[in-house]
Amino acid sequence: MTADSSPSHELAAAHADEHHHPDWHTYKWVALVLTIITVGEVWIYYTPLKETRIFVPALLIMSVAKFTIVCMFYMHLKYDAKLFRGLFVGPLTIAVLVVISLLFLFGHLALHA
């Protein structure tokens, strides 16, 4: 469909990918884990834990877990060339640092206790 898809080249690349891809069993487990975490996130919202100080960190940990699982497995960063990890993790890291810096600068995060 796009420029560089000639039959032999694509077939070779597809076969190379195939060796690395997880199969559908793995995908279904991944989907199950993601569902469980999502259920956990929503459940915790409706419990008294919502008022405690662990609420926000717990939610952040759960969503980071989901984020990482989708990237590693569905987007198969775990199985692919390191190049892609670099192209993604680099900008992601700087972006997160920028968000945190902005939250400090606008007073949403205290710099001292």
Place this chain on the structure above:
Amino acid sequence: MATIALPDSHADHHYTATGQTHTKIAIWAFIGSECFFFASLISTYLIYKGRSVSGPCPHTVCRGLHPILNIPVTSASTFVLLMSSLSMVLAHSAVVRGDRKYSRIWLATTALLGTTFLGFQAYEFTSFVHEGLKITTNLFGSTFFTLTGFHGAHVTAGVLWLVTMLFVDMKRGLGPRDAINVDVMALYWHFVDVIWVAIFTLVYLIQ
């Protein structure tokens, strides 16, 4: 300087320095760039959280107005989008092994789930407007609708991409040689899902 021709002028035409395709590298670079796009939108939402001087608030009663966000409904739509990522990987698997029947089924499922998510969002947006929250109402309205609206626009673009893929599939059939293009589309789709994971937590769940 030694100048050596590669044995086959055809091969030298398809030579790549990494063994990966151009489109896959480009989509990851694009995804890296989109991290900054959504980081800016999310930052602004978080910066302006709690600073509206009028209009409704997300989670609490304020100024005599009901809280706006509907966690149960959004949890359902989040689940729908998460499942669409599953159907997307199943679609890609099917294309890779040349399974014409299931590639169509799973691609269509993904498009359908994506459209369902958009349906939930459309319902959400219209009910918020009825309850008094428009994009112009206050800081919450402006930041919320812009952030989730741009996310929805990305989902829409993804659905259009899926539909185009299905159209190509109907016309000439997608086979292993299309695996790369389906892979690239899948990466985009999963990224859009993963951004929603962040938005759901930061906007809906965290007060």
Place this chain on the structure above:
Amino acid sequence: MATTVAAPPSRAATLKYEKGIWSWLTTTDHKKIGQLYLYTALAWFLVGGIEALIIRTQLYGPNGRLVSADTYNQLFTMHGTTMIFMAIMPLSAAFFNFLIPLQIGARDVAFPRLNAFSYWIFLCGSLFINASWLIHKAPDGGWFSYAPLSTRTFNPGLNMDFWVIGIQILGVSTLAAGFNFITTIINMRAPGMHFMRMPVFTWAAFVTQFQIILAFPILTVAVVFLLFDRFFGTQFYEPAAGADPLLWQHLFWLFGHPEVYILILPAFGLVSEVLPTFSRKPLFGYPVMVYSLILIAFLGFGVWAHHMFAVGMGPIADSVFSVTTMLIAIPTGVKIFNWLGTMWGGSLRFTTAMLFAIGLVCLFTIGGISGVMHASPPADLQQTDSYFVVAHFHYVLFGGSMMGLFAGVYYYFPKVTGRIMNETLGKWHFWLMFIGMNLTFFPMHFAGLDGMPRRIWSYDANQGWTNDNHVSTIGAYILFVGMLIFVYNMWRSRRSGTRVGNNPWDAPTVEWSTPSPPPPYNYAKIPQITSRYPMWTREGPHSISAAYPVGAPAEAPEPTAEELHIPMPTPTLKPLLASLALTLAFIGLIWHKQVPIIILGLALFAVVLLSWVLTPLEPEH
């Protein structure tokens, strides 16, 4: 040369695309696209220069009345916007386009049609924003468009509408090119061209593209907020709704600081090509030059609030950004020393390109020194928003970027056109520009420290700024004369300059192995790279006592792509059509939000885009 081969069936069809205007409108050839960028950018540079001349004339003496205050605001806004987005960036893009594939041993970029689209949407965007002059409603809120001043509450007219929309259109161009070049450099390097063998210009370009794809989305979001506020009534920058007046500044400078490195790094790359060639010596400390590029790009995302030392962020924030700003001076300074180290002990040849390159080294250093002075918040409280800042950034952008870009023009003109530029005229250009530039901008350091604020329309006779302004204006006119000489030189050399062979400067990098100009396919055989300086022997350049130009032009014509069985992309009008369609949608927005036109534009864009992605790049083979 090779035996001629019967023309394949597609030849008759493609013949129409090879000559004349049509070949330019439908080109996907990076070399032609590079030339389009070059000439367009130079034209906008002249426009920006005329805007500057009017500004300088207005400021020549006290109480000038050449233009009204309102027109003055439009002039300095457009001068800045034009120079940054329509002159320096596209000039850099001209070099990215022309050079990157040649320097890495490739035949074109990764996505040739997207490349063409980048140029056409740039042209459309630049015409769009300048069309505002025709109705005397050019943007007038400063090139940095601070909100809330730029919101509809305080700036109700069409002026800033042109800015917010024009910037978005231009952003599309730059972002698309960023993805294109990143993919090209990662994936299309010739065999043996390891990353640490790449020419430094390609490294500088590579690092710049990463900055682009990360910084421009932030600008996009900031401008989207402003656009939504102005067109749809959102509250992002409305203080009455509780909005923070600093939101714009933080978002803008998060983009704006990487942007200034985007503006300078390509020029650094060009200087790193020119100095070794005319010192007849390899670049000093190649690995350090590469690491410093990467470090500058990375640190560039951590210094943005040094543009905001006067807004009251508090001592902790001020200190953090002060430290990071001083830190970033280190890798930059290292480069200066490495360039000096390159020249030290070399057999120097003072061609025009070399003069401009040395000019950058000197003038950027001066600009860097005033920059480090800004890094101290207490000092900056005096300097900010004064002409001291204007002096600083013109030293780094004119004395830095422009000097480097001119060095690149003189150096690569023979490769692009097959002829060299006249050296005598070149030297006149250089000296007039060097003298003019210093006369114009050096006094501004003093005017600034004497209290002259930026962006003022006129000043009184008793403020002590008159002499500085006199000198600055004279300098500006000298600059202008230098530019006229340059334009004449380009025009004349294109028509009747001395013809040259592959490597008129006896330069080291692989692009100099191709004919001048290169054939459409660049390399008949993809080269195998075995060193950083493929064109020099192990001992160094071939002939230390070279008189330029070296070598003679080829006598026989190059074989065609068909004769060599090299598949070439089919020329196509779709990138141009897609640009026009997208611009139409934006015109619909600014023209009283005409929804039918917006929808028409987007629909046409979608149709062209669909046709584009479903069409293969090359004829099936």
